[in-house]
Amino acid sequence: MSENRTLMMQGNVAVAEGAIDAGCRFFAGYPITPSSEIAEHLSRRLPEMGGKFLQMEDEIGAMGAVIGGSLGGVKSLTATSGPGFSLKQENIGYASIAEVPVVIINVMRGGPSTGLPTLPSQGDVMQARWGTHGDHPIIVLTPAGVRETYDMTIRAFNMSEKYRVPVVILLDEIIGHVYEKVTLPPPHTIETIERKKPDEPLEKFRAYRADESMIPPMPAFGDGYRFHVTGLVHDETGFPTNNTQKIEEMLLRINGKLDHYRDEIVEVEEHIEEGSQIGLVTYGSSARSSRNAMRMAKEQGIPVSMLRLKTIWPFATEEILAFAKKHKYLIVPELNLGQVKHEVEHAAACHSEIFGVNKISGDPIPPTDIFNKIKELS
């Protein structure tokens, strides 16, 4: 990219450039609409940066390859959409249990199955959290614009490296394909985080022994530590165990990491309008419709507030509860049949009445749909 960092950029390209600026130097993927521009862009850009691009034979292999790439000590990325995201789930679980930092982009399209390859959806919110089997840690982010997609990709790598968890970014077809004018920060101003490396000698090293940070240091294969990595439940040595106490210790630690760091992981954007009785809880492309609906309401003299989820998992339960306490009604607009609405109901704990504005036709949510709901409630 040229020195001038102000340009028209597509959301998918923002992922690719964000990844490069985050220090990602390995990508493996498989072509799938509407995410393919990420792979296409990186196939050209990564070798320019001394990195490597690999088109794998399938989605499962691509997920495996990025885990292998990350174990080699290089920040690694894969990108896909609904059907491919389904296929990747087993190995996403592997990254969770083996604590291998990886970033996974899912540019959501309509589902289920082959669904609507070229049309937007937000139908994978629950799959992003619970798609792989077993209790496992995972972080999921939902950007609502091109610049934010760039920033969130850097943040995703930073969190993945710091906490040793897979981080998913849920774009939707709208955010992936929209072009917006962006000014990217100068590369030297970008804060990047690298995984913590061990400093103890090989004899003392235990690959999965964590201090109070709950996160074990992670050498790369070839660094001289000769450790074992497995998808089986393991003890602090990294080798499989059937000792029930050790099993529980290990699983509580990997799941507990996200509780421990919850406050620095969960990010929301709150916009409070004085005297509002109605609040919108929104995320991703639906936030764009929501902003318009807020504006329309304001013009009619109806104050409406908004809470936008930038981190969708772990869920912003505390923030939503506080927001619910301030509002009589909450509206959750989304391109699915209410996946986040159910979570909001749970978090709001009956402090407000919750309504959904839902769309699964492949159309974006018309701001008027949200506005009509606002008028109905005001």
Added chain:
Amino acid sequence: MDYFKYLRMDKFPHIWCPGCGDGIVLKAILRSVEEMGWSKDAVAMVSGIGCSSRTPGYVDFNTLHTTHGRALAFATGLKMTRPKLNVIVVTGDGDATAIGGNHLIHAARRNINLTVLVYNNNIYGMTGGQASPTTFTGDFATTAPYGALENPFDIANLVVAAGASYVARSTVYHANFLGKLIMQAMQKQGFSLVEVMAPCPTAYGKINKKGTPSQMITDQKKLAVRVEKAKNMTAEELQGKIVIGKLVDREMPEFVNNYERVIAQAQRR
């Protein structure tokens, strides 16, 4: 030679049944590593799921026990980001040719510099003896109580056709010969695979009445035909035989080296 320096002795006893061929393959791998002069830090061993795929747990290398069928995918990513590591993949017939079949043919097509050992016992041993893609037609398995209907894969020739640089086959009876082939596979720059016929007396032998473990291994001697001799034999004469030796050994551009050239080209622009 001193095998012990390569083993994680605290992980023994191993999980393999008495009479299993897998330990013989492990020893042959270690002899080859010793002869290659590779330091333990410079070797990564990657596996999938199954009996053979437990091998990495016992060796003092950088070891990666992945998901079922995906060893080659993980190994490909690792080799891409750490080209200097000598990456050995250990897998079985079910892991490599059923659930992982796609990765097998594509890793061979890509001709990435990995050394692959397929321990072929013609059955799913770890899960209790179900039919695999290499179970012989008519043989019994817990999921083939009336005899297997399907045709078995010829793993080595499948990989030859897919474009590997080096492909060979041996049995565990021919342990020294096996070591020699593994050594050649390790020396080769490109995708190299050695298929090893490793009998499973517990899951395969018992249900198919193949006799004692030692008999299963000595039977391999009777069935084996050197590839040079097999060239002059008819298909009928080769029926039920095991062709051993080097099937292909060819010079072809290797994937990671090729990619380094792509980087140089991209950076010149």
